[in-house]
Amino acid sequence: MISFRAALGCALIATAAACGGTSGNDTAPKDAQAPAAAPASTPASADAPLVVVYKDPSCGCCKQWVEHMRQNGFRVEAHDTSGVDGIKDGTGVPAGARSCHTGLVGGYAIEGHVPAEAVRRLLREHPADVAGLAVPGMVTGSPGMEGPNPQHYDVVAFTKDGRTSVYEKY
Numbered sequence: 001m002i003s004f005r006a007a008l009g010c011a012l013i014a015t016a017a018a019c020g021g022t023s024g025n026d027t028a029p030k031d032a033q034a035p036a037a038a039p040a041s042t043p044a045s046a047d048a049p050l051v052v053v054y055k056d057p058s059c060g061c062c063k064q065w066v067e068h069m070r071q072n073g074f075r076v077e078a079h080d081t082s083g084v085d086g087i088k089d090g091t092g093v094p095a096g097a098r099s100c101h102t103g104l105v106g107g108y109a110i111e112g113h114v115p116a117e118a119v120r121r122l123l124r125e126h127p128a129d130v131a132g133l134a135v136p137g138m139v140t141g142s143p144g145m146e147g148p149n150p151q152h153y154d155v156v157a158f159t160k161d162g163r164t165s166v167y168e169k170y
Contacts, residue, residue: 048075049105050076051075051110053103053104054087054102055084055101055102056084057080059101062101063078066144072117091104093111093134098134099111100138108122109133111135111136112137113145114155116143118167131158131159141153
């Protein structure tokens with residue numbers, strides 16, 4: 001099994017190739033989007049955790065999740081790319097736990113619309129056997145997916161070998 005750092009390096013190479021590819025079908029820019037500033041009402045401090053997010057450039061709910069993280073004090077660097085699957089593969093996000101965007105923070109993968117408070121708990125507890133957290137799919141009521149008739153949902157922890165368990169319930 002390759003290390004998380006090696007897998008991330010491979011995923012970043014795959015993403016760079018996808019973003020700068022010459023297939024003619026790429027809609028992503030060749031260079032990563034510059035991060036937007038945090039809202040003035042809740043500026044992130046220089047020592048706040050940095051979440052690096054890979055998302056499709058046309059996905060509105062991804063943008064809303066990025067804003068949720070910023071409003072909750074995280075620094076966020078968002079990259080528009082058509083190569084998000086390479087990030088998911090490289091960081092070990094199980095197929096059944098996947099969603100629309102992937103974030104990386106503190107050595108963990110954050111898949112989909114995970115609430116900021118769950119990410120804070122993960123970073124505080126720092127479990128060695130967990131590779132990341134996910135909210136599989138596109139659950140109405142999760143951060144970035146607000147709307148009528150919100151649903152209850154689980155935040156799932158996943159391990160490097162693909163095992164999953166419920167981390168929190170919302």
